[in-house]
Amino acid sequence: MTQSNSRLFDDLGRLMTDAAGLADGVRREVETVARSQMERMVATMDLAREEDVDILREMVATQRTANEALEARVAALEEQVTQLSSASPVEKSDA
Structure with a gap:
């Protein structure tokens, strides 16, 4: 009877190992399908790439600096x- 119990436990162990392997295979398959679906959805969306966003960020920073310089020039002018207006008032001539 000890040998039959040992065989039963061996079979049960193999069954559990096979079930764990099957579950792992199913998990990998689900991840692959989910990743594929997400990539397909993202591809159909009109999303900006990271490189494009970085370029735009640099352009905005450059324009902000230029705007600040122009504001300073306008204020000085x-x-x-x-x-000039207060130093030499313009006299109106009678015509």
Whole structure:
């Protein structure tokens, strides 16, 4: 009887090992199908690539710097106009 119990446990162990291998195979197959579906969905979407976003980020930073420089120039010019207006008032001529 000891030998039959040992054989039963061996068979049960093999069955469990086979079931674990089958479960692992199913898991891998489900992951592959899910990954494939996600890649197909992403491919149909109009998404920006990371490289494109990085390029746009650099362009925006450059434009922000240029805008700040232009704002400073406009402020300086407005100051000059104010100083010139107050220093020499324009006389109106009677025509």
